[in-house]
Amino acid sequence: MTVALIGPSEDRELRAVATELDARGTEWAVWDTDHWPGEVPLSFDVASGIRTTVSEPIQPDSLSAVYVRRIGFDLRNSDFADELDTRPYSLVNQLTEYRGLLGSVLRYLDDRGIPIVNAPQTMAVHRLKPYQLARFADAGLPVPKTLTTNDPTAAMEFVEEVDEVIYKPVAGGGHARIVTAEDLEPDRLERLSNAPVQFQRRLDGTNYRLFVVDGDIVATAHILSDNLDYRMGPHEVETIDPPAPVAAAASRAADCLGLAFAGVDIIVTEDSFRILEANPSPMFATFDERAGTNVAGHLAEFLE
Ligand SMILES: Nc1ncnc2c1ncn2[C@@H]1O[C@H](COP(=O)(O)OP(=O)(O)OP(=O)(O)O)[C@@H](O)[C@H]1O
Ligand SMILES: [Mg+2]
Incomplete structure (x- = not known):
């Protein structure tokens, strides 16, 4: 059985999961989305399976799981900047066609019961922040x-x-x-x-990031920073045991969006907390390094 890893082959998260799969003796194959658009083959038909760089066609039943780090084909990627200038319409069409093919493959695998972390339909919530908040509120979770x-x-x-x-x-x-x-x-x-x-x-409190794998909280840190958005400057990441209600809410947030893997952002104030978002393809390589956690290992174990 093989775990398919979808994303740019040099992506740090993808590499970290591959390393953890190696440590467990689990086979994996990268479907390098940076190859496309390009001459690297990508074929799919229901009779013969999926063909990529790997010589033998891949049959759905030979996959134990798929980790989707990033599908790509995103016009905002700086690699497309020149082409966006010179031939915008054909570029848009080209990316739409590639998205159509890879999206079909993933959806088909999902239908066949291959666990996909995370499936395209649920991955889409990354760009649907107002939907996320509405969904959380409906599930009785506190939101700002x-x-x-x-x-x-x-x-x-x-x-x-x-x-x-x-x-x-x-x-x-x-x-x-x-x-x-x-x-x-x-x-x-x-x-x-x-x-x-x-x-x-505006919430006045501490930023918590909780990683959820299959409903379990596998790592939590609080992030200490002088900026409103901690990503705008230097910040400290320290592991911490989350208060039980915060942990339960993070797990529930991932569950109500159908996410097998998520990075949930929560601001914990003096006497309560509010959920900001659940990220369906969170970065964790630097986090593991800085906080001494092992999100990659937990994710690999789940994929295996
Ligand atoms: N209501 C708020 N009050 C205080 N700080 C906030 C608030 N909303 C966001 N922030 C700060 O900004 C950061 C980013 O916000 P948030 O997690 O909601 O979206 P995002 O991370 O920008 O989305 P994406 O990851 O898709 O780019 C938070 O982690 C937090 O530090
Ligand atoms: Mg965030």
């Missing part, structure tokens, strides 16, 4: 008061109602920032029509 809008009037009303507000991208991939008086100037607020934004009550 949040409004996602492209409407300056609605944004203004939210800011007037909530004491201190931060804003951040709807689909992630940016930083959280505090809403300032300048942000509320009409010229700037009008720019909301360019793209909606998430406005959220």
Whole structure:
């Protein structure tokens, strides 16, 4: 049995899982998404299976699991910058076609009962932050008061109602920032029509990152930083035992989004906590290094 690892072959998370699979004597094969678009073969038909660089076609039943680190085919990847300039429409079509093929393979494997960490349908929640919060709230999990809008009037009303507000991208991939008086100037607020934004009550507490594998909390750290968004500057990562309700909430958050593997961000305040998001393909290689945890090992064990 083989574990398929999907992502760029040099990706640190992918390498860390491969190392842990080696340590367990489990076979693995990388489907290097950096090969595509390109001349490296990728064929699929239901009769003969999946053909990639590996000479023999891969039959679904020979796979014990699939780890999807990153599908790729993302226009925001800087590798595509030049082509995006010179031939935007054909590039968009090309990536859509590749996504269609690999997406079909994954969905088919999922239908056949091969565990996929995480399956494409659930992976999509990464870009659906407002959905995540709504889902958590419906499941009875505590979330920060949040409004996602492209409407300056609605944004203004939210800011007037909530004491201190931060804003951040709807689909992630940016930083959280505090809403300032300048942000509320009409010229700037009008720019909301360019793209909606998430406005959220600022939480004053400690950032927790919990890694969930198959419902279990396999690592937790709190992240100490002087910045609102810790990724904007130096920060300390220290392992810690999460309070039981926080651990239970992280596991539940992953479960209600159907995620077998997740990195859940929670802010723990003096007397309570709020869930920010569950990341379906979290980075953990640096985290393991800095915090002395073994997320890669737990993930490998699950894949095996
Ligand atoms: N309401 C908030 N109050 C205080 N700090 C916040 C708040 N929301 C976000 N932050 C800070 O910004 C960081 C990033 O926010 P969040 O985890 O919600 O989304 P994200 O990580 O930007 O999404 P992605 O990982 O997809 O880029 C948090 O870990 C936290 O440090
Ligand atoms: Mg986050």
